[in-house]
Amino acid sequence: MLQAIEKAVRTASEYMLTFSDPKVYEKDGHSNYVTQADLAVQQKLFTLLEPICENAMFFAEEQENACLTDDPTWVIDPIDGTHNFMRGRLHSAISVALLINKQPVYAVVANPYRDEYYTAEKGKGAFLNGEPIHVSNEPFEKALVSFGSSPYYADLAAYGVKAVGRFLQEAADIRRVGSAALDLTDVACGRSDIFFEYRLSPWDVAAGALLVTEAGGEFVMPTLDAPDFSAPNTILAANPRCLARAKEIVLSCMQ
Ligand code: IPD
Ligand code: CA
Secondary structure, three states: OHHHHHHHHHHHHHHHOOOOOOOEEEOOOOOOEEEHHHHHHHHHHHHHHHHHOOOOEEEEOOOOOOOOOOOOEEEEEEEEOHHHHHOOOOOOEEEEEEEEOOEEEEEEEEEOOOOEEEEEEOOOOEEEOOEEOOOOOOOHHHOEEEEEOOOOOHHHHHHHHHHHHHHHHHOOEEEOOOOHHHHHHHHHOOOOOEEEEEEEOHHHHHHHHHHHHHOOOEEEOOOOOOOOOOOOEEEEEEOOOOHHHHHHHHHHOOO
């Protein structure tokens, strides 16, 4: 199953790279866009994934979605990092997870620009191009912290700015690269130690969450007892050494 999903995502990744100057449309929210390529890649993924798990539902960024159910459901971000994609920044991803009972069981995230394919199946570890990956073991004071600015929600800007200030004082440094899916794979393979964002949607995080946990890391929604992939939420991913302090900071800056 995982191999079949990876094959579909590889095909969709090649297709994504064929769009050099896609049409851009505005969506609801502050600075929120969709391109012709997002729509086309999503449609391509629907076609490629449908035969892999017949009767599975599709829950995807560029469509109206029904409520998430316990049935097998593909949770898809056809292009995560759309703004990067529009501006030729070469840092965007495809994110695909298969959820069963509302929890991710299979995950594939692709960085087509680097030919990097991250895969995980629940209970079987996480891999980058077939090689096992693991989160870092850095202590909090040496942590490289990536964050997302929740750009579509102006009301959250103040929380993010406050938290960034705290992390800058207590940890090593900050990154903001513009694709939550790749922020999560960075934590999974130890390229960074902490990632947080005050509001992300299920398609941004479902695959990355499984990759982080299968790589030995922690994925939490600090305001909830357990992750809920049915609605937008605050998210935090970290290596186990960094989790507690990172969670304190994220929660304490939400006011
Ligand atoms: C966005 C990116 C960005 C994050 C936003 C997401 P999109 O996804 O992951 O890094 O800060 O919150 O919505 O819209 O480019 O698919
Ligand atoms: Ca996204």
